[in-house]
Amino acid sequence: MQSPFKIALAVMNSAHNIIVRMHDNDGLIGVGEGVPSRFVTGEDADNGFESAKLYAQLLIGKNPLEIDSRLRELEQYMLKNPAIRCAYDLALYDLLAKHAELPLYALLGGEKKVLYSNRTIGIDEPDKMAKTAKQHVENGVKALKVKVGTGRTEDLARIRAIRESVGSGVPMRLDANQAWDEITAINILTALAEYEIEVCEQPLPYWNIEGLKRVRERSPIAIMADESIFGAHDAFRLASLGAVDYFNIKLAKSAGIHGALKINAIGEAAGIKCMLGGMSESLIGVSAGAHLICACPNISLHDLDSPFHFAEEPSIGGVDFQPNGTVTLSDAHGHGADVKPEWMEKKKNSSQ
Numbered sequence: 001m002q003s004p005f006k007i008a009l010a011v012m013n014s015a016h017n018i019i020v021r022m023h024d025n026d027g028l029i030g031v032g033e034g035v036p037s038r039f040v041t042g043e044d045a046d047n048g049f050e051s052a053k054l055y056a057q058l059l060i061g062k063n064p065l066e067i068d069s070r071l072r073e074l075e076q077y078m079l080k081n082p083a084i085r086c087a088y089d090l091a092l093y094d095l096l097a098k099h100a101e102l103p104l105y106a107l108l109g110g111e112k113k114v115l116y117s118n119r120t121i122g123i124d125e126p127d128k129m130a131k132t133a134k135q136h137v138e139n140g141v142k143a144l145k146v147k148v149g150t151g152r153t154e155d156l157a158r159i160r161a162i163r164e165s166v167g168s169g170v171p172m173r174l175d176a177n178q179a180w181d182e183i184t185a186i187n188i189l190t191a192l193a194e195y196e197i198e199v200c201e202q203p204l205p206y207w208n209i210e211g212l213k214r215v216r217e218r219s220p221i222a223i224m225a226d227e228s229i230f231g232a233h234d235a236f237r238l239a240s241l242g243a244v245d246y247f248n249i250k251l252a253k254s255a256g257i258h259g260a261l262k263i264n265a266i267g268e269a270a271g272i273k274c275m276l277g278g279m280s281e282s283l284i285g286v287s288a289g290a291h292l293i294c295a296c297p298n299i300s301l302h303d304l305d306s307p308f309h310f311a312e313e314p315s316i317g318g319v320d321f322q323p324n325g326t327v328t329l330s331d332a333h334g335h336g337a338d339v340k341p342e343w344m345e346k347k348k349n350s351s352q
Contacts (some may be wrong), residue, residue, distance in 0.1 A: 006123040007147045007177045013282035015310065016045030018052050019339055022095055024064055031286070031338050033071050033291025034087030035252040035279035040227060041083045043302040051084045054187040059088070065099060067092050075139045082230060083279075084253040089256020090288045094334040104288065104335045108257075110295025115327040118143040118173060123150060126157045130165035140324030143171040143198070145303055148153075149179025153189050163195045167318040175201040175303070178227055182211045189218040199246055199301075202226040213243040224248050224275065231255070233261040239270035248277045249299065251285060257292055268298040273303035283307050287318030290327050302327070314343045 015035070022030040034052075036043030043051075055074055062070060074085050088301045097107040105112060113313060119136045121129050121144060147161060148155040162172065174197055180188065199222040206227035216223040224246035225238055230253045238244055247267045254260040261278075267274050267329040272310055276289050276299045286304045293299045304327060307313055318337030320328040330336045 007149070007175070014317075015282075017280065017282065017285075018045070018048050018084055018087050019030050019055075019284065019314075020052065020091045020214075021339070022059075022064060022088070022091040024095060026099070028095055028098045029338070030064065030091035030093070030098065030334065031284055032087040032090030032092070032094065032256070033281055033285040034083040034085070034090075035256070035281055035285065037081045037252065037279055040279065041080075041088070041230075041252060043081060043083050043166075046258070048084045048103055051078060051081050052087065054078065055088055064092055064095050067096060067258065071255070075255070082259075083252040085255040086251050086285075087256075088336070089258055090285065093257050093288070095277070097334040101333055103329065103331050103333060104291035105294035105329060108261075108292065108295035112329055112331070113294050115290055115293055115302050115304070115329075116142050117302045117325040117327055118145040118171075119305050119325055120145040120175075120303065121162070123147045123158075126154075126161035129158050130161035133162045134165040137166045137170055140326075141170075141326060143173065145175060145299075147175050147177065150174040150190075152184065155188055156191055159192055159195050159197070168196060171198040171314065172196060173199050173201065173303075175226070176203045178205045180204060182208075185215045189215070189219045189221045197221045197276070199224050201248060202228065209237060209241060209243050212238075213241050214269060216242070216244060222224045222246060226250070226277065227238065228251070231259050232266060235263045235266040239266055239272055244272065246273050246275055248275045248303075250277045250283075251289055251292075252279045257288065260292060261296070264296045264298055273301070274299045275302040275303055278306045280309065281306045282310065282313060282337075283315040283318040283321065283322070284335070284337040284339070286321065286327075287329075287337040290319045290329055291335050294329065314339055316340045322323065 018034040020032045036048035097104045119141045201224040222245040225244045226248040
């Protein structure tokens with residue numbers, strides 16, 4: 001990464017993503033990416049890589065176009081591992097779209113759109129965060145996502161400084177990354193209501209679903225689940241309780257597009273809007289996510305800016321992502337992204 005990125009859960013210094021390139025007998029290649037995260041999915045790069053090799057052996061020789069069967073086999077073979085299964089899921093969907101000679105959004109039944117992602121600001125001193133926010137807005141960014149969660153006084157100071165810096169009319173989405181308890185969350189969100197906050201993401205620990213419901217009932221700001229929602233079962237439970245206003249779908253949590261479609265369907269049926277968020281995806285994962293958004297109008301918020309945190313982008317092709325948050329899809333078959341050949345060669349040489 002270009003520089004350390006701080007959130008309430010951890011300080012992120014680097015990305016160790018898993019890339020899958022799936023070859024078929026017709027000479028086509030499907031490309032997928034997974035982002036293992038010890039503090040979210042319970043995976044890391046080392047055990048993730050070993051899991052990826054086991055999954056590969058399971059799939060060799062089977063029909064990659066039978067996506068439901070292939071993904072069910074992966075899920076039944078080994079418990080959890082959503083980020084690694086995500087890499088295979090994206091590769092399978094990319095390969096299927098290439099066989100159909102369609103962009104992925106068309107395969108999924110969507111339409112090509114220009115998307116607008118927020119830009120994310122990590123935890124720092126209030127004046128530094130305000131300066132970064134102002135630069136983004138001056139560059140044309142339409143919405144900001146702000147990391148919080150180190151304490152009431154500090155969080156209030158950060159949000160106040162950012163709002164004073166960018167002025168009114170710029171939506172601000174907060175992400176506490178599980179940092180608060182119920183009383184603290186209600187207290188802080190009530191105090192922040194005057195600063196035009198659109199939504200607060202995961203104010204409580206992931207396991208406290210009933211607490212999310214109580215916070216939502218008392219908060220003047222909409223509540224979003226992130227670490228509390230991985231798959232369709234979580235979505236159903238949250239919707240049944242009326243615990244949140246938004247679901248944050250992340251491909252690394254939902255094990256890819258297949259699971260994300262189920263979460264979105266439950267949200268849409270329950271009147272719950274979704275965000276498509278991310279971990280530390282390159283343009284491979286972000287491109288797949290952008291195509292999914294174009295097929296799911298209920299995914300109304302877009303948090304896709306992880307490639308901007310990379311010191312070096314390892315991928316080529318895919319979406320065109322501008323610093324102002326504008327995301328434009330291509331008409332290439334599949335999601336259109338792949339690993340740069342020179343990057344693969346460099347990694348191959350470094351491992352010898």
